[in-house]
Amino acid sequence: MRFKWFGLLALVWIAGADAGDCSLVGADWKNLPHFMARPDKGGLLAQVRGMQIVGAEYWSAHTSESLVLGQSTRLTEGNYHWLQASGDWHGCSTDLSTAYYNNMGKGDAPTEMLLLTKAALEIIPQPLPREHWRYRGGDAWSFLVRWQGQPLIDAGVLFVDSLGNAQALRSDDKGMVRVVFPDFMPDEMAHDAHEAAGHNQQARRGFALWAVAPDGSSLAGFDYHYAHNASYQHSLWYGVGLAVLGMLAAVGLFVRRKKAKKRRQSIEGEGA
Amino acid sequence: MWHKISLSRFRLMIQLTMLFLMVYGGSLVGYYAAEKISNALPVLSCAYDKQTGGYCVLIPLQHQLHHRIGEALVAAQTFSLNVLLPLFFTIVSFFAFYVVLGKAFCGWVCPLGTVQELMGKLGRRLNIQPRFIAPEQVGKVRPIKWLMLLVLVLLFPLLAGMGVTPHVTGDSFCQVCPSRILTTVMTGDWEQLAIATPDVVSTVFGVVANLLFGFILLVALAYRQPFCRGCPLLAWNSLFQRFSLMRLVKVEHSRCDKCSLCHQACPMDIPEIWREHGNKAFHEDCILCGRCAEFCPDDGVIHLQFAKWRWFSSARDYYKSRSRTENAKGELKRVSIPLKDVQNALKQAVDKPDA
Structure with a gap:
């Protein structure tokens, strides 16, 4: 609830802060465009909904190629990929991006790929979650806001997610925005089975970060997903208790042996 | 070395x-x-x-x-x-x-x-x-x-x-x-x-x-x-150990039946290192720690080998020096210095600080 109120204020604040044709006034999860990417027939199937597409492209560690949306694309490299669609949203030039991990083989780190300038305005994860990791509720992660290849200082950034949460954020003097993902309970979305997916079958929610160019000429968004808090349906105290129980069992083994040895020695002594 | x-x-x-x-x-x-x-x-x-x-x-x-x-x-x-x-x-x-x-x-x-x-x-x-x-x-x-x-x-x-x-x-x-x-x-x-x-x-x-x-x-x-x-x-590793360049080699020796120090030194308690030689001594449980070679008191009986290079071999001198601080079972040997010696040394240091 706190996030939702804060988000409403945020929309007003962002709209006021960035004068120009493009704005995020009235923008929320439902009316903003979204990027969907999933494995398909050994390749990648990417789709964008909610905006008119002009073109799409994807970057790997060493290559960049055009991306045909709605069709399976065979990726030539493994590991991390950056997908970007350019188009028009409510009359505003918009670049929407997402990241995609393909574990088909070995590939290079995405550091250079992420640092490469791919659009005038960009929101770039710093870093991306690795293969066996993910954004999660309660975790804090950093994103770089860049305008024409340079860090954009004190830029307004809007965080929205598919649960209706919203946050207004500002980039620091290095152009970095720190996002603390809201907690959510997977029970809240039990009806939303299509989102309860992922490698570890963890329930996940979509989120997006949006920013307006300083001159108001364009918008940029980064669309991805995050999982619920790590502590959900996990008990650390039971875990610690069981580990201690295991330790006690081990100690029991020494003590019993020690007593048995003493008993044996005393019997031997008596015998002698 | x-x-x-x-x-x-x-x-x-x-x-x-x-x-x-x-x-x-x-x-x-x-x-x-x-x-x-x-x-x-x-x-x-x-x-x-x-x-x-x-x-x-x-x-x-x-x-x-x-x-x-x-x-x-x-x-x-x-x-x-x-x-x-x-x-x-x-x-x-x-x-x-x-x-x-x-x-x-x-x-x-x-x-x-x-x-x-x-x-x-x-x-x-x-x-x-x-x-x-x-x-x-x-x-x-x-x-x-x-x-x-x-x-x-x-x-x-x-x-x-x-x-x-x-x-x-x-x-x-x-x-x-x-x-x-x-x-x-x-x-x-x-x-x-x-x-x-x-x-x-x-x-x-x-x-x-x-x-x-x-x-x-x-x-x-x-x-x-x-x-x-x-x-x-x-x-899983043991499935490949015969292909590995890194291996343990034990040659037959007449005194091997007697001491069993290699077996005592083995953290995996492998009796084969004591009783066998050749391929059987390099058992599937071996973790190549080399303790058996360290505590073997005879020259050139147990070797740690990479391809043809024997980079560590058991040796009597090494065994003697190694077993001064620890026995084959891993028990530490206590080095006791009589209190009287310590007192004397301190006294000498105080009496003759330049000495």
Whole structure:
């Protein structure tokens, strides 16, 4: 609830802060465009909904190629990929991006790929979650806001997610925005089975970060997903208790042996 | 070299370096680079660790069985090269590792092995009597590692891929692996210590893992390398040990029947190192720690060998110097200095400060 109120204020604040044709006034999860990417027939199937597409492209560690949306694309490299669609949203030039991990083989780190300038305005994860990791509720992660290849200082950034949460954020003097993902309970979305997916079958929610160019000429968004808090349906105290129980069992083994040895020695002594 | 530093001390330095690299290496080489190193040097740390490398060899093995073979079988595809190739590549990509390091991974690199050894050293310092598994009992323990490999690493992931067992069994061994908990807790991340309660299977895995973790950690104070004896990676490694360039070689010697010091020194309590020679002495349980060679009192009987290069050989002089501080069983020898001598030395120092 706190996030939702804060988000409403945020929309007003962002709209006021960035004068120009493009704005995020009235923008929320439902009316903003979204990027969907999933494995398909050994390749990648990417789709964008909610905006008119002009073109799409994807970057790997060493290559960049055009991306045909709605069709399976065979990726030539493994590991991390950056997908970007350019188009028009409510009359505003918009670049929407997402990241995609393909574990088909070995590939290079995405550091250079992420640092490469791919659009005038960009929101770039710093870093991306690795293969066996993910954004999660309660975790804090950093994103770089860049305008024409340079860090954009004190830029307004809007965080929205598919649960209706919203946050207004500002980039620091290095152009970095720190996002603390809201907690959510997977029970809240039990009806939303299509989102309860992922490698570890963890329930996940979509989120997006949006920013307006300083001159108001364009918008940029980064669309991805995050999982619920790590502590959900996990008990650390039971875990610690069981580990201690295991330790006690081990100690029991020494003590019993020690007593048995003493008993044996005393019997031997008596015998002698 | 071995006159200046003992093999055990040298190995400990390597182990501590590798422990640091495997647990905290991500901070050293960078967030993504850790994964690259992991690819270059497989079995670098645990995939459940957020910061360091991410490929214990057992991870891709379980994943291939789960996601490729199991899922392909259930989709009624033909059992084609398409399905088998990834598994083949997984094994081949690690083959170089087996050829070069072989069993030395267990004795020189494995973080859990190192921590168990450190706990054993602590046990000696705490005067906890070391325990040994008698030769007639060793045979009862040995099948555990094969069971772990067959059931937890191979069978359950395959069944999970086929949809027979729950998804969480897709990496069954990782679910009970004490190294997963140990290496993540060492980075200050307590998450893997928490018990998952969404379903019975996850909870059972969690209960077993935590009990095992606590038990192994403390039992290592008295029993040497307790988890190694049942580790599926030891079994997996032993499949390739005959191809490995790194090996243990024991030649026949007339006095071998008598002393059994090599057997006493062996942290895996392998009686074959004492009773056999040749291939039989390089047993499937061997972790190539080299203690048998260190505590063999005869020249050139036991060798640690890389290809044709015998880089460490048993020697009488080395044995004499090595056994001054520690006996073959790992018990520390106390060096007692009479109080009177200390008092005299202090008195002399006070009386003649320039002396």
